[in-house]
Amino acid sequence: MQDQTTRAPGPYDQGLARREANYTPLSPLSFLARAADVFPDHIAIIHGKAKTDYRTFYARARQLGSALSGLGIGKNDTVTVMLSNTPPMLEAHYGVPMTGAVLHSLNTRLDAAIIAFQLDHAETKVVITDREFAPVMKEALALASVKPVIIDYSDPEYPQDGERLGTLDYEAFLSAGDAAFEWSLPADEWDAISLNYTSGTTGNPKGVVYHHRGAYLLAQANILTASMAKHPVYLWTLPMFHCNGWCFPWALSIVAGTHVCLRWVRPDAMWSAMADEGVTHMCGAPIVMSTLLNAPTAAKRELTQTVEFFTAAAPPPEAVLAAMKAAGFNVTHLYGLTEVYGPAVVNDWHSAWDALSPAEQAAKKARQGVRYVALEGLTVLDPVTMEPVPADGETIGEVMFRGNVVMKGYLKNEAATDEAFAGGWFHSGDLGVLHPDGYIQLKDRSKDIIISGGENISSIEVEDVLYKHPQVRSVAVVARPDEKWGETPCAFVEVAEEGAVTEAELIAFCRERLAHFKAPRTIVFCELPKTSTGKIQKYALREQARQL
Incomplete structure (x- = not known):
């Protein structure tokens, strides 16, 4: 692309500065406000027998923001949540950044030592924790140096007997907040909105920082990629702590969709939700497909709708794709990393490929694909020379990303950030090939x-x-x-x-x-x-x- 920054100022640069009337920082927070204005009575969240409309969802998010502000939480403070796929997790995705604070979602399967490290590294000010996770959180808080305010969540639909770790109850805390809280968009769309830690398999995990702009763009790209029409019904089989649920907590507000919460990913609950609530979309790793397909016959339900299933990680084997299709699912392969807000590459399907044999279709579906509409650059480069590899489907290089849905960087780790962005590209660490039609296919992690x-x-x-x-x-x-x-x-x-x-x-x-x-x-x-x-x-x- 041509560099347009070297020319002298011209007539289009004079008297045409940004103004309040024509420029607003991008933030996914605006999506919920619009959904509540336009579709206030539409069901936003289903959790067990409880149903919440968009008017109430927005009001509760504002109450959370108001209550957190009352604790002194503001810009760049970290609010950590230890929650499963329940309504408070969705409320936190809006209520926390409404204060200017940064949402840090903990992986619910982490051990106490790693949790303590993250709490300290993030300088956590507030922790919202589900009582189911009280044992590990109690140990982690004892190990951590920070002493955050602790808010306990008791799930009314699925009561847990874990002990209370703090003096504040989530519902009581919310009730003290103002449902008309005057929140504001970020002053700069580059401001941090969330913090997600990498898996940390080779030492301490790195804190990946997302900004409002990237979250806004990836959320919109999700809707386009998933071909979501108005009012889709989305089943939460993907953990919301994982890359902020691939930004779908924000994305669904764009089309006033319904979040069907799932506290535990179990086959009977999944099949019941899909059949009873009319689920149209869901995401998950291959293990979710296996759980669905291998469910006891008594748990399976006949579906009258096709469910769009988006999967990442390993490409589904041909037999699994055939079984999923027979069961009523259309599987789409995605690819991404925590550092690119989750999925940023999609195996965009060509209608001409429908005429291929099942084996040939499986080979096509095994490819990771092409860039999301929100991603400006995706390629395979020689990591030493930074030159593109031949598009021959055979020459291996490193998959690299560039664009607005690439992280701000690693929290308090400038050296790792510089290394990851060397040469003007984000280095994924994934090895792959580039096919003649521009589709990439992973061959391995560099360490694998x-x-x-x-x-x-x-x-x-x-x-x-x-x-x-x-x-x-x-x-x-x-x-x-x-x-x-x-x-x-x-x-x-x-x-x-x-x-x-x-x-x-x-x-x-x-x-x-x-x-x-x-x-x-x-x-x-x-x-x-x-x-x-x-x-x-x-x-x-x-x-x-x-x-x-």
Whole structure:
């Protein structure tokens, strides 16, 4: 793109400055205000038997903002929440930034030490915590140096018996707030709106800072990408703590959609919600698809509508895609990272591909895809030279991002921020190829490439072959140290039926479909360790492989 900053000022630069009448900082907070104005009686939130309309949702968010302001919370203060997919989590996405503060959502499966680190690093002023998580939060607060105000949430639909950690009750706290609270948009759309920590698998996690502008743009892009018409019904199977629920807590207000909260991701609850509430959209990792498909027959319900299912992480195997389609779902593959507000790449489907065979369609769906409309740049570069790799679908480089939905940076970690943005691009750490049609496809994380006898082996390529075996339900391939070869592939496998397939049979299956040096030398049958968002924890498997 041509640099337009070097020309001298001209007539279009004179007397045409920004004014209050023609410039407003972008913020997703405006979406809820509009939804409440235009569709005040439409149901915004369903939680158990409770239903909340947009008028009430907006009022409660303002009450939260007012009550927090009463505690002295203001610009750049951190408010931490330890909540599951419940109404207070949605209210926090609006009420906290209404004060100028920054929302920090904790992963509900973290241990106390990591939580304590995050509380201290974020300099948390207030914690809103669900009583279900009282044991780990009590331990974390004891370990932390900060001493935040603690607000306990007791879920009226699903009561928890965890102890109260503070002196304030969430509903009582809200009732003290003003439903007509005069909140304001940020003075600068670059102001921070939320803080999300990376997984921290190699040391302390890094705090990824989002700004109002990026949240606004990614939320709008979600609506376009998901082809959401007015009043969609969205089922919360994706944790809202994960990249702020991929910005969908803000996105649904654009089209006055209905949030169907799900405290626990269980098959009977999912099927019931989809059938009874008319769910049209949902997001989740592949484990959510497996949970739905492998649900007991008694739990499954017949759907009269097609449910749009957006998945990230590993591409769905052909058999899973076929099963999901038969069950009433249309699966779309997304890709992103915490540093780019969640999903920023979509496998945009071409209608011409509908004529392809199921195997050919699965191969197309396995690609991560092209940039979101809100992302200005997506490419695959040689990380050393920063030159584009050939668009041949074979040459591996690093996937890189550029644009308004890339994070501000890492909180209090300028060195890591500079490294991540070196050369004018965000370095994802993901290795991939660029196809001739411009679609990218991941081949591995840079740390997951297996180097055996000097040859690079993509763990994803080996996993794709194993997924084709009818007995393989889930698989992860990592490097196992080897005296002769340096490293060899080691596959950890969950099977559909215990004892139905042997290690030798799976290795032979791979050798028939791969160059022999790429086939795993070791198969370990086990339950795969996963994060709370359903991603397989390869770092844990690498440690197991080292100990074999």
